[in-house]
Amino acid sequence: MSIDKNSRYRASHEWARKDGARFVAGISDHAQEALGDIVFIELPAIGKTFKQGEAFGVIESVKAASDVYLPMSGTIVAVNDALAGDPAIVNKEPYTGGWLVAFEATEPSEWDSLLTPEAYEAESGKE
Amino acid sequence: MNLRPEPLAYELSSPGRVGVSLPGCDVPETPVPSSLLRVELDLPELDELTVVRHFTRLSQKNYSIDTQYYPLGSCTMKYNPKANEAAAALPGWRGAHPLVSDAHNQGAIELIYRLQESLKAIGGFKTVSLQPAAGAHGELAGVFMIRAYHLAYGNPGRVKMLIPDSAHGTNPASCTMAGLTTVTIPSDAEGGVDMERLAAECDDTVAGIMITNPSTLGLFERNIEKIAKMVHDASGLVYGDGANMNALTGVLRPADVGIDVMHFNLHKTFSTPHGGGGPGVGMVGAAASLAEYVPGPIAAEKNGKYSMEMPSKSIGRIKAFYGNFAVLVRAYTYIRMLGADGLVRLAENAVLNANYIKARLEKVYPVKYPRRCMHEFVAMGNFIDGIHTLDIAKRLIDYGFHPPTIYFPLIVPEALMIEPTETESKETLDAFIEAMLKIAEEAKSNPELLHDAPHGTPVGRLDEVAAARNPVLCYRG
Secondary structure (H helix, E strand, C coil): CCCCCCCEECCCCEEEEEECCEEEEEECHHHHHHHCCEEEEECCCCCCEECCCCEEEEEEECCCEEEEECCCCEEEEEECCHHHHCCCHHHHCCCCCCCCEEEEECCHHHHHHCECHHHHHHHHHCC | CCCCCCCCHHHHCCCCCCCCCCCCCCCCCCCCCHHHCCCCCCCCCCCHHHHHHHHHHHHHCCCCCCCCCCCECCCCCCCCCHHHHHHHCCHHHHCCCCCCCHHHCHHHHHHHHHHHHHHHHHHCCCEEECCCCCHHHHHHHHHHHHHHHHHHCCCCCCCEEEEECCCCCHHHHHHHHCCCEEEEECECCCCCECHHHHHHHCCCCEEEEEEECCCCCCCCCCCHHHHHHHHHHCCCEEEEEECCHHHCCCCCCHHHHCCCEEEECCCCCCCCCCCCCCCCCCCEEECHHHHHHCCCCEEEEECCEEEEECCCCCCCCCCCCCCCHHHHHHHHHHHHHHHHHHHHHHHHHHHHHHHHHHHHHCCCCCECCCCCCCCCEEEECCCCCCCCHHHHHHHHHHCCCCCCEECCCCCCCCEEEECCCCCCCHHHHHHHHHHHHHHHHHHHHCHHHHHCCCCCCCCCCCCHHHHHHCCCCCCCC
16 A cells, blocks of 8 residues: 655545645545546536535445545635546556545645544554 | 357347238228338347247346345345245236225225234334335435424424444435435444444434444444434434344334334345345335324225325325335235244344354454344455455355345445345355355465356456446447
């Protein structure tokens, strides 16, 4: 299982990372491995606002359909359109090409409430 | 099983071939207007014998409860007694018509009434409606009832439904369809509802909780009475998902532990066919709090006369006529054959059979929540590197068994959810256990055998990922 050291995490296996003035979010390597081959991803409309921990999309694999939760409160400013044609990018590159959404944080201080890479590694290792 | 590949009906087609030979026309011909003719419809042209053989050969590839064992967790694919079929085929039932007046349909309405009374006694309910045609239909009815109740009491803001993560997957969908929002309550280390998280969500926006007991982990929720009290104290209502009721019949009446509304699946617990053999009935039962809200009409009795009546605050009709009446005849037959004692044995055997398999398999297939199970248990298929639950499931097909439910519930990694049901003999359970143990040995000695399984089927391992990513839904011959 790989962990991106520049991201912070939720126990529900999403990551967020600072990207200039905005944040990007996706799911962890552990999450993509547990889900298995991803076949469909539903992402929100640009401009939609979510609270921290609110479901912003759905990832469907051959095993299951799962909600994905936004790690911090924010407004969606971009979604990864490449995933519509090839959702398997999330399996291959969960932290880079497989990003899901970019958002403007409405509560930037929530960053501090997320798990550090070390804490997430310890947490997900328990499963 | 017939292993030869079967061509499509299109591939058997021969231009101009027909299955009937009609006499010459003895009235003036009136051609179908050309605007109504659909020349693009490329229908296969076959004779009768070719059609009969084609479908008979397809049927020989079928896996069915009448031919083999189905340890399919949470789906209760159990035996459908043939006596049920004999009862449903009686001329009186067969000839009944839903448009006949109540006065001339007394027998049919009396059967509905008696079945309602039986299910009321089993669940401890005040009212039962047999309208819903499936489990999820019963759930939707229950959620509408809860919504109607809050609206009637002037609380439109109660829109939040709490759903434990060990509940059935249809529960959140039912809430969403009814316009409610859902909040997932995680499980604690023992596989029960996390009481602290539940308490934190019990605020004045709570519509209720939807709880599956026994849960999809096959575990009895030991805090069920506390959970019901917490939700009731917050002025919410408790929905019970009764898909796993075969673990409780005759032993526990759900209304006694605080359930306000619940569905039972007559097509699971009460032995009527399902899984392609349906249709189903997801009867919904209500305690006093919601008794007048059930969908209607329901059967009523007065001075020995039977009629169909709409409860005073009913959410209304959700199924045409009397619902799936022929299924009601089968379920009533089953309940009468078992009697009160038999219903207790039903639950006891469901639990005994599951614990027997669990005890013999758990040393090889780890169980995440190892306490005593109810009618099913959830093992894990990742006991050795390089082998997944999917491989085990596919290999089981080679041994003549339908695979258990896999990768559900989601809270158990590599889940392998096994439900034997109460209607299987010890010999069948032993044969299944031996196959599972043999597969565990093969996983170590010859993993390729599992990776390439199934071997003894008309088609081998299908590429599920390609099928999901690039589905081809039409014949492209």
